Amino acid sequence: MTTTPARGLIALLRLPYWMMTGGLSLITAFAITESLINLDTVLLVFFSMACITSAGFAINDYFDRESDAIIKPKRPIPSGALSLKQVIAISTLLFTVGLALSFLINCLSFLLLLIDCILLVIYSAFVKRNSGFAANVLVGLLVGTAFLYGEATVSQNISLFSLSLYPICFGTIGGNILRDVLSLEGDSQIGYPTLPKKLGNKGAIQIAAFFFIATAILAPLPFFFQFFTMYYLFLITLWGILLVYSSIRLVTSPPTVENVSKYERMITMSMMILIFSLIIEAVVA
Secondary structure: OOOOHHHHHHHHHOOOHHHHHHHHHHHHHHHHOOOOOOHHHHHHHHHHHHHHHHHHHHHHHHHOHHHHHHHOOOOOOOOOOOOHHHHHHHHHHHHHHHHHHHHHHOHHHHHHHHHHHHHHHHHHHHHHHHOHHHHHHHHHHHHHHHHHHHHHHHHOOOOHHHHHHHHHHHHHHHHHHHHHHHOHHHHHHHOOOOHHHHHHHHHHHHHHHHHHHHHHHHOOHHHHOOOOOHHHHHHHHHHHHHHHHHHHHHHHOOOOHHHHHHHHHHHHHHHHHHHHHHHHHHHHO
16 A cells, blocks of 8 residues: 655654653643743754654664564555655654754753664664563653653753653553553564563553552652642642552453553543643643
8 A cells, every 4th residue: 555755754753742752841841940931942842852753753664664564554664655765864854853953952952862862773773673571661761751851951950850750651661561462463473572472461461550550659759859739749649540540450351452452542541631730830830
């Protein structure tokens, strides 16, 4: 199946993920700083992280081209929408633009994104095809960078403030494990050593539940360190309750694709509470 290059480019960029990375960094910056952020900085923060995110997806598509031809044939490369040279060129351009924008903010922001770029290439080229669990952990840690980057852009510093937010990325690790459960059949065809393949669905689900519960326990840290207000504590506790409930249901229910899909969607949708809590803190600040 083929599609147009324009549609292939849009698919390659994964635009919805811009809000998960660029948006999260920006919201964190607003929530952390007590002063106004000028429009130039807002645009630089958002688009620098967004460009690196899309570059990471592009380079991942390049290394996943053989597996995508089997389990995701509509992706830009197997569908014929974009050539390998085009994908490499787009990825290189996005990495360059993202790093250039971060350099315009400050040196620490540039260093953080440079480390992200290196880890994204290592993830796509080596980690993903050699260790499914290590890949889950690395992706989660990379998502957590958005909190550190948000603070670095407005304060040129990484303090306990953003570090107390960082454990929230454990939820991403759990979510990635659940998605590996849902894609077990396809991953097995191409030989990816994912956690469900090694431990079975039940074992993988139990490990995912551990990360969700850890997230629920650690997410209130910014309140207890007196960085955020009671508004944050109330909302983040509500989110934690949903994470714990979903974890219990995942562990106690039959490990079927239907059950995993149901609670994976619930956990993903519940992340809007986290975003809302940070927005409230940004307004309060």
